[in-house]
Amino acid sequence: MAPVLVFDGDCAFCSSAARWAQRWAPSRRADVVAWQHADLDALGLTADECSAVLRWVDGDRRSAGPAAIADYLRTARTPWPVVGAVLGTRLVTAAAWPVYRWVAAHRHQLPGGTPQCAMPAAAAPGRPSNGADR
Numbered sequence: 001m002a003p004v005l006v007f008d009g010d011c012a013f014c015s016s017a018a019r020w021a022q023r024w025a026p027s028r029r030a031d032v033v034a035w036q037h038a039d040l041d042a043l044g045l046t047a048d049e050c051s052a053v054l055r056w057v058d059g060d061r062r063s064a065g066p067a068a069i070a071d072y073l074r075t076a077r078t079p080w081p082v083v084g085a086v087l088g089t090r091l092v093t094a095a096a097w098p099v100y101r102w103v104a105a106h107r108h109q110l111p112g113g114t115p116q117c118a119m120p121a122a123a124a125p126g127r128p129s130n131g132a133d134r
Contacts, residue, residue, distance in 0.1 A: 002031050003058035004043065005072045006050050009034020013107040014054075025076040030058075032072075053104070066096035 005021075008014045018032050035050030043057045049064075056068035063071050066087060073084025086092055103110065 001042070001059075002029055003027075003056065003071075003075060004031045004033055004038065005068060006033055006035045006038055006043065006045060006055040006057065008051050008054075009036045010051075011107055013110050021072065021076075025073060025080040027072060027075040028077060030072055030075045065100045067093050 005018070005027075007018045015034070018034075022032050035045070035047065035055075038045075038050075040046060040050065043055075044062070045055055045057065049055060053064045054068045056063045056071040058071065061071075070084045070088035070093065073080045073087065075081075076084070087096060
């Protein structure tokens, strides 16, 4: 199975960001799929996980949020693997989490976002407790 970046397809902002990545940072080997169209059981993911935080699955390797973005970028065409390598360092990933959380919490207010993009308070993004963020 090819690596896959799983995003919330019900969110217009997330869908716009996924289309941007596919156009401007196309992967050489990974798929980009809305979780609503993915085989979550085969990926070992749940709908709750995927509606709250972007997910990356590459075999047994899993990551979330900014780490998932870094993993995807590492598979993209030049110069994006360098960006992915930098974003994937522990220090930069840790610094990126607050930005990721802010964007996720405000995605309905960002360009391309709609009221349907708003996350329920119970699904507010944060570090996954299952270690999926490395």
